[in-house]
Amino acid sequence: MANPMKIRATAKEGVTEVKILMQHEMETGLRKDADGTLIPAWFITEVKAQYQGRIVMEAQFGQSVSKNPYLLFRFKGGAAGEKVSVSWVDNKGESRTDEAMIAA
Amino acid sequence: MSNEIDLSRRKALKASGGVGLLALLGGIGLFRPSDALAEWNKAAFSSKAMDEALTGLGATTPEANAAGIQLTVPEIAENGSVVPVTVSSSLANVEQISILVDKNPNVLAASFTLPQGTEAFVTTRVKMGQTANVVAIVKADGKFYRTSKEVKVTAGGCGG
Numbered sequence: 522m523a524n525p526m527k528i529r530a531t532a533k534e535g536v537t538e539v540k541i542l543m544q545h546e547m548e549t550g551l552r553k554d555a556d557g558t559l560i561p562a563w564f565i566t567e568v569k570a571q572y573q574g575r576i577v578m579e580a581q582f583g584q585s586v587s588k589n590p591y592l593l594f595r596f597k598g599g600a601a602g603e604k605v606s607v608s609w610v611d612n613k614g615e616s617r618t619d620e621a622m623i624a625a
Numbered sequence: 626m627s628n629e630i631d632l633s634r635r636k637a638l639k640a641s642g643g644v645g646l647l648a649l650l651g652g653i654g655l656f657r658p659s660d661a662l663a664e665w666n667k668a669a670f671s672s673k674a675m676d677e678a679l680t681g682l683g684a685t686t687p688e689a690n691a692a693g694i695q696l697t698v699p700e701i702a703e704n705g706s707v708v709p710v711t712v713s714s715s716l717a718n719v720e721q722i723s724i725l726v727d728k729n730p731n732v733l734a735a736s737f738t739l740p741q742g743t744e745a746f747v748t749t750r751v752k753m754g755q756t757a758n759v760v761a762i763v764k765a766d767g768k769f770y771r772t773s774k775e776v777k778v779t780a781g782g783c784g785g
Contacts, residue, residue, distance in 0.1 A: 536744065549752070551730055566665045577743050583670040585726055585734035585751050587707045593748035594737070 523611075528621035530605045537599030537623055539570060539578070541592045541607055549584040565590060568609045572599060601625035669733050675725065675760070678732040682723055684762050684769035690716075694772040696761045705753040705778040710734075712747055716765035719745035723764075727773075728757035753778050 524544035531538050543565060550562025562584060570578040577596040599605070601623055608618040669681025679685055697711040712722050722745065723736040734751040745763070753759075753776060760773040 547752075549730070566670075576740055579738040579740070580747075581665055581670070581736045581738075583733050583735065584731045585729050585753075587750040587752050591709075591748070591750045593711075593746075594739075595744040595746050597742045597744070 523615055523617040526607060526609075526617065526619045528605065528607055528619055530599070530621050530623040532599045532601055532623050532625060536595050536597055537572070537605070538593065538595045539605055539607075539621075541568075541570070541590075543568070543590045543592075543609055543617075545588070545590060545609075545611065547582075547584070547586055547588045547590060551584075563611065563613060565609045565611045568592065568607065570594070570605060570607045572596065572605050573603070577605075599623050666733075666736065669736070670731060672732050673730065675727050675732055678725055679762070681733070682736065682762060682769075684723075684764070684771075687762055687769035687771035689772065690763075690770035691772045693765075693770060694761055694763050696759065696772050696774050698759050698774050698776050701777045701779065702753060703779050705755070705780055707750045708753050708759075708776060708778075709748065709750050710759055710761075712761040712763070714745040714763045714765065714770075716745070716763060716770065718766045719763055720767075721762075721764035722747055723762040724749065724751060725760040725762065726751060726753055726757050727760060728755055729753065 527542040529540045545565050546563055548560050548563040552560045554560055564584050565582045568580040569576055578594045603623045604620050606620045610616045666681060669678055672678035672681050693714055693716040695713045702708045710724055719739055721738050724734045725732050726734055735749055737747050756777045758773045758775050763770045
């Protein structure tokens with residue numbers, strides 16, 4: 522079971538800023554373990570953020586994104602008390618969805 | 626190893642079968658392409674070279690535009706495994722922002738699709754195996770633009 526994301530969303534002057542910290546190994550598939558066997562690639566491929574049922578950010582990741590990926594973006598609209606939801610899917614088909622309340 | 630190859634071949638076969646089905650459904654009007662979210666761009670993300678990655682993104686000859694794209698990266702990264710990258714753009718109608726690292730084994734790091742109402746501004750963190758150029762590709766009004774900056778890496782991000 523994947524670990525929860527940390528999401529901070531703040532609304533200011535009509536724009537909501539969303540900061541997301543996902544917890545994921547983001548294995549490139551190029552590293553070897555102590556025995557010299559290749560560690561298989563394991564990384565988040567897609568991230569989607571939704572606000573009031575519409576997509577406000579759609580990201581695709583490759584192996585070059587750092588471990589525990591961080592993402593910051595801004596969208597117009599959003600008010601304190603409303604919710605933003607974020608989901609990711611990785612190359613093994615695992616997924617995780619978390620929600621955060623927009624703060625003022 | 627041979628096992629792995631076999632598996633990926635099967636996956637590829639499966640995937641192509643899926644595309645065929647979608648096309649078929651589309652043909653009889655059951656499935657509109659607009660209903661589906663963009664699928665993970667496997668071709669672009671598996672690219673080992675810049676040209677290949679750009680082709681995968683559909684951006685074969687992006688126009689150099691340092692004025693319209695702001696790329697913020699550290700000049701020197703002490704830790705190549707977490708290099709902060711911010712891309713913003715003052716161009717009108719930015720639809721997509723992509724971040725590439727020219728000397729990484731997999732060149733394309735991330736690609737962001739920005740719907741209407743989302744600002745042309747993203748920050749993320751990428752791994753860099755060695756000193757390389759970080760390239761930002763911005764798609765605005767259907768056209769591709771690029772800018773790049775070099776980041777000196779003092780300790781690589783892929784050694785473990």
